[in-house]
Amino acid sequence: MITAQQLTKRYGNRTAVSDLSFTVRPGTVTGFLGPNGAGKSTTMRMILGLDSPTRGRATIGDRAYAAHPAPLREVGALLEARSVHPGRTAYHHLMTLAHTHGIPRSRVEHVLDLTGLTDAAHRRIKGFSLGMGQRLGIAAALLGDPATVILDEPVNGLDPEGVLWIRTLLKSLAAQGRTVFVSSHLMSEMALTAEHLVIIGRGRLLADTTVADFIRESGAGTVKVVTPEATTLAGLLSGPGVDITRDTPGTLLIHGTDAEHIGRTAATHGIPLFELTPSAASLEEAFMELTRDAVEFAATVEGAAA
Amino acid sequence: MTTTATTPTRPNTADRTTPDITPRRVLRSEWHKLWTLRSTWITLALTVVLTVGVGVAITATYESGGGDSDMDAVLLVLLGMQFTQITIGVLGILVTAGEYSTGMIRSSLTVVPRRLPVLWSKAAVLGAVAFTVVLATNFVTFPLAQAFLSDTDQSASLGDPGVVRALVGNAAGLALLGVLALGIGSLIRSVPGSIGVLIGAVMILPEVLAILPYEVTDAVVRHLPAQALMSLTHAQPAPDIASPGSALLSLVLWAAATLATAALLLKRRDV
Numbered sequence: 248m249i250t251a252q253q254l255t256k257r258y259g260n261r262t263a264v265s266d267l268s269f270t271v272r273p274g275t276v277t278g279f280l281g282p283n284g285a286g287k288s289t290t291m292r293m294i295l296g297l298d299s300p301t302r303g304r305a306t307i308g309d310r311a312y313a314a315h316p317a318p319l320r321e322v323g324a325l326l327e328a329r330s331v332h333p334g335r336t337a338y339h340h341l342m343t344l345a346h347t348h349g350i351p352r353s354r355v356e357h358v359l360d361l362t363g364l365t366d367a368a369h370r371r372i373k374g375f376s377l378g379m380g381q382r383l384g385i386a387a388a389l390l391g392d393p394a395t396v397i398l399d400e401p402v403n404g405l406d407p408e409g410v411l412w413i414r415t416l417l418k419s420l421a422a423q424g425r426t427v428f429v430s431s432h433l434m435s436e437m438a439l440t441a442e443h444l445v446i447i448g449r450g451r452l453l454a455d456t457t458v459a460d461f462i463r464e465s466g467a468g469t470v471k472v473v474t475p476e477a478t479t480l481a482g483l484l485s486g487p488g489v490d491i492t493r494d495t496p497g498t499l500l501i502h503g504t505d506a507e508h509i510g511r512t513a514a515t516h517g518i519p520l521f522e523l524t525p526s527a528a529s530l531e532e533a534f535m536e537l538t539r540d541a542v543e544f545a546a547t548v549e550g551a552a553a
Numbered sequence: 554m555t556t557t558a559t560t561p562t563r564p565n566t567a568d569r570t571t572p573d574i575t576p577r578r579v580l581r582s583e584w585h586k587l588w589t590l591r592s593t594w595i596t597l598a599l600t601v602v603l604t605v606g607v608g609v610a611i612t613a614t615y616e617s618g619g620g621d622s623d624m625d626a627v628l629l630v631l632l633g634m635q636f637t638q639i640t641i642g643v644l645g646i647l648v649t650a651g652e653y654s655t656g657m658i659r660s661s662l663t664v665v666p667r668r669l670p671v672l673w674s675k676a677a678v679l680g681a682v683a684f685t686v687v688l689a690t691n692f693v694t695f696p697l698a699q700a701f702l703s704d705t706d707q708s709a710s711l712g713d714p715g716v717v718r719a720l721v722g723n724a725a726g727l728a729l730l731g732v733l734a735l736g737i738g739s740l741i742r743s744v745p746g747s748i749g750v751l752i753g754a755v756m757i758l759p760e761v762l763a764i765l766p767y768e769v770t771d772a773v774v775r776h777l778p779a780q781a782l783m784s785l786t787h788a789q790p791a792p793d794i795a796s797p798g799s800a801l802l803s804l805v806l807w808a809a810a811t812l813a814t815a816a817l818l819l820k821r822r823d824v
Contacts, residue, residue: 296666297659298823313666316573330659332590332652339589344664346582348572387660391572 248273248426249294249395253303256289256450263289264450266303271428271445273394276421278441278458279430282538286450287430288327291399295324307395319348319391325384327399327430333373337364337383340372344387358386363412377404385416395426402436414440434534438462448538462530470506472499472513473522480518484509497521576674579665583674587648587682596644597686600637604690605697607633612698617706625787626709627719630698631691634723634786638779639752641683641727645734646747648675649815653742659824668819672739676732676812684728691720715788722785722797729804730755730778736811739819755779776803 249271256264264286271277281287292298294305296313304311307321315321331340341355359368362382367375372383381404388396398417402410417440421427431437437444437458444461446454454461474480477499481491489503501509506525513520587593608630615621621629649672652658665671695711702708711717734751741747759777762770774780775795784800795803 292824295663297662299821318574318666319664320572324663326659326663328659329656330663332586332655332657334590334592334655335586336589339585340660343582343586343589344660346585347574347578347664349575349578350572 249305249307249397249428251290251294251303251305254290254293254300254305255302256286256293256298257301262450264293264300264447267447267450267452268303269445269452269455271395271426272443273426274421274424275442276417276427276429276440277443277445278437279428279445279447280434280437280534281430281432281447281453283432285432285447285538287432287447288399289450290447291324291326291397291428291430294397295322295326297326317348317391319344319350319393321391321393322395322397323388323391323393324396325381325388325398325401327403329380331372331380331383334371336369336371337375337386338368340383341387341390344390348391350390354390354392358389361389362386378406378409381405382409385413393425396420396428398427398429400430400432402431402433410436434530438530446534446537448540453537461533469526470501470504470509471522471524471526472501472509472520473497474499474513474518474520476518479516480509480513483512483516483518574665574667574670576670579670579674580677582664583671583678587678590647590651592647592651593644596640596647597682600640600644600686601690603636603640604631604633604687605694607636608694608698609701612701612707615702615705615707622706624707625719625789625791626707626713627695627716627723627788628783628786629707630695631720631723631786633694634727634782637687638727638730638756638782641687641731642734642751642755643748644683645679645731646738646744646751648679648738649735650738650742650744650747653738654744662824669816672812672816672819676735679735680728680732683731684724687727688721688724691724695720709788713788718797719786719788722801723782725801726782726785726804729808730782732808733778733804733811736808736815739815740811776800778804778807781807 251267251269254264254267255262267286267290279287279290289298293300294307294312296311307315312318312322335343337359338355341358342352345352345355356365359365362385364379364382364386367379372380375383381401385398385401388398401413405413417427417429429440441458444454444456444458445452456464472480475497477493477497481493481499484501484504485491489501491502492500494500506523510520510523611621611632612630652661661671662668695716699709709716733755734747737750738744738747741750755778759774759780762774771793775784775793776799781795781800781803784794785797785804787794787797790796794800
């Protein structure tokens with residue numbers, strides 16, 4: 248269990264994380280979402296004691312991370328920034344970490360195997376691809392067989408096979424009763440992996456919810472209607488809570504009512520329909536909507552969303 | 554690359570009963586770190602080669618009554634230390650600043666979040682390794698170099714007064730200089746920056762101070778790291794150098810003060 252209480256981090260005048268409180272529970276995968284620059288990495292570094300909070304505190308279980316006698320057994324972490332000496336081999340990198348806790352060589356070999364790095368174990372990290380580097384980081388995170396796993400953007404640089412592997416791994420770690428806290432800037436990725444979501448923007452908590460609730464609350468969905476009598480149909484359907492936008496001539500995007508009601512209304516008035524397509528609200532769009540006011544580089548994000 | 558989606562299982566090994574971080578385990582980790590980098594082997598090999606090479610080059614061409622006649626017998630043989638204080642210093646810097654420039658420090662301090670055991674272990678391992686390697690090299694270099702000096706006015710043997718003390722003192726001095734450099738590396742967090750500070754403050758500053766025409770600066774300069782190291786390398790007392798005891802004490806204090814400052818900031822600063 249990870250608990251953040253009023254975590255705040257300021258760098259000079261800039262506030263990276265502001266009054267952030269949340270709890271990450273064992274047994275589920277908790278996604279830590281936010282646009283780039285939202286303060287996810289800073290928060291994770293504060294949980295791990297690498298950065299000290301300006302205010303507030305973070306605990307793992309009953310105490311601060313650094314206060315545990317065997318931190319590696321409590322928390323395994325993959326940081327976003329590269330945290331290895333490229334001149335060492337993967338095996339020796341893991342051994343240097345393992346020695347601090349008296350973790351045997353057999354465990355190092357096990358995590359190398361688990362992450363598919365056995366064949367590359369005696370190569371210098373310098374020659375590793377981004378994906379292999381991520382796998383090595385995950386091997387290091389699993390080294391102490393920790394009760395809590397903290398992974399900062401673990402799918403970065405992974406190929407589709409690797410992404411699938413991470414999803415399976417995270418779910419199995421949670422199924423074993425571990426606390427799994429994983430950050431991403433991609434809502435779509437988290438929707439497939441996480442059950443719980445902690446969403447931040449500009450260092451502030453925007454939502455602390457389940458994926459299911461987030462999908463429900465993000466809207467009932469949009470129905471796309473193609474008809475030659477768009478104006479008439481729009482007039483018949485308009486009412487409180489119904490939002491109708493015109494896409495191209497003859498195409499309506501209707502929000503706030505369902506396809507059945509639209510179909511029956513059209514039939515009653517003899518309006519021909521060429522298309523009637525309900526679409527679930529895009530999670531990514533709902534996420535962007537939520538974080539729109541909170542993004543660090545608004546122009547870039549809006550440009551990408553347009 | 555093969556992907557195994559096997560479920561990680563909690564190992565039921567006996568060591569689960571005592572998985573805690575201990576000073577001994579952190580030492581072992583730092584020992585492992587030191588020897589698994591090529592830069593360690595290169596800087597130590599250079600230290601050995603430069604000590605032996607310079608010692609032999611100087612003594613092989615030595616002639617009695619030349620400019621070096623009044624030089625101390627051990628200092629003459631170990632003049633390679635002009636270079637090895639840099640190789641040992643660079644090794645010390647790589648041990649700490651090297652971790653910052655690569656990012657390894659984030660792993661090191663995540664694994665040992667109390668931080669200070671990492672610094673103490675680094676200093677202990679580097680100090681012990683540098684002392685051992687330099688000491689062994691000195692005990693090879695001295696008899697080897699003396700073979701060229703047998704018929705000269707610089708002829709000396711290991712049994713002569715002060716010779717063994719100077720050979721050991723030089724090794725201790727270089728090891729302490731290495732620890733000092735390690736502290737600088739931890740403070741500056743950049744390899745080139747630390748090397749600049751080491752060369753500037755430890756090797757150039759004393760030369761500048763020595764030019765100043767004040768009595769007091771002479772006394773200070775004598776106790777600066779590089780000068781204290783030179784004093785330690787003397788078998789016989791000389792008029793304008795510190796005594797072996799006060800030279801050793803100075804170096805211990807320089808190294809300890811730098812390391813203490815590094816420890817204080819290591820504990821306070823974000824990584």
